[in-house]
Amino acid sequence: MDSQAKVFVAGHNGLVGGAVVRALKQQGYSNLVVRSSRELDLRQQQAVEDFFATEKPAYVFLAAAKVGGIQANNVYRGEFLYDNLMIESNIIHSAYRHQVQKLLFLGSSCIYPKLCAQPMREDYLLTGALEPTNEPYAIAKIAGLKLCENYCRQYGVNFISAMPTNLYGVNDNFDLNNSHVLPALMRKFHEAKVNQANTVTVWGTGEPLREFLYVDDLADALIYLMKTYDDVDFVNVGTGQEISIKELALTIQAVVGFEGELVFDTSKPNGTPRKLLDVSRLNSLGWQAQTDLKTGIEKTYAWYLENVDTLRA
Secondary structure, three states, X not given: OOOOOOEEEEOXXXXXXXXXXXXXXXXXXXXXXXXXXOOOOOOOHHHHHHHHHHHOOOEEEEOOOOOOOHHHHHHOHHHHHHHHHHXXXXXXXXHHHOOOOEEEEEOOHHHOOOOOOOOEOHHHOOOOOOOHHHHHHHHHHHHHHXXXXXXXXXXXXXXXXXXXXXXXXXXXXXXXXXOOHHHHHHHHHHHHHHOOOOEEEEEOOOOOEEOEEEHHHHHHHHHHHHHHOOOOOOEEEOOOOOEEHHHHHXXXXXXXXXXXXXXXXXXXXXXXXXXXXXXXHHHHOOXXXXXXXXXXHHHHHHHHHHHOOOOOO
């Protein structure tokens, strides 16, 4: 990937897109093109077509998506399906029409069946029913993976896809109504510390196991794949390591410095008992995550403290 080539990062204001922009700049890529959703509505086909005709990017990182937690996924089902289908379809098709050299599309771990065998291998896709609450988002992401795969097969383009595990890090969403478990716990512990509360409540038993990847590691992996990987099959991106929600909570508690007690609300749902990616394909390509969980949480909390007064939510 030529450091002078024009690179379009779709979704640069988000968790993943922002990390990709940071990583590209650190690696000497200066010809980056970005657009906010106010400047370019990626759901509008003609607007996207005009953008590609004018800018003619050589490389595309497709990190733009309508995202949210379980509640948002379940309530705004039509929006999550339509918006994500339109965003990815418009970008992928325009990238094909305007001869983009290479495109990378971002999937989501919810593409795998609800009762998927563990750890989840890439070939487990479409082997069972999806989790009902986020089925529309999952279907849209599966469609994006398949669009890339089949544009490669029909048109001979070089459009690849990566499937990241649970992400966290700089510029995460800390809104307690629709954030994911790690940033939500971080905010809970911080506010409990500031307010000198005695307890913090964690949903469920604390027993479910989850995998977490620091978003700057993901960005490094995506650029690595953009430089080295040219297959039609998508690639899982994760650490290959898991931790219980209880251990996660204790780790965040220690980093934040909250000295009260943890209370597990067992009346709340646990969710899927285990969600772990098989990352042997990625490891065999020569890439492994570098940031251990505690270090990543420390970096994220340092950023949170600097930005707590201006965070969304």
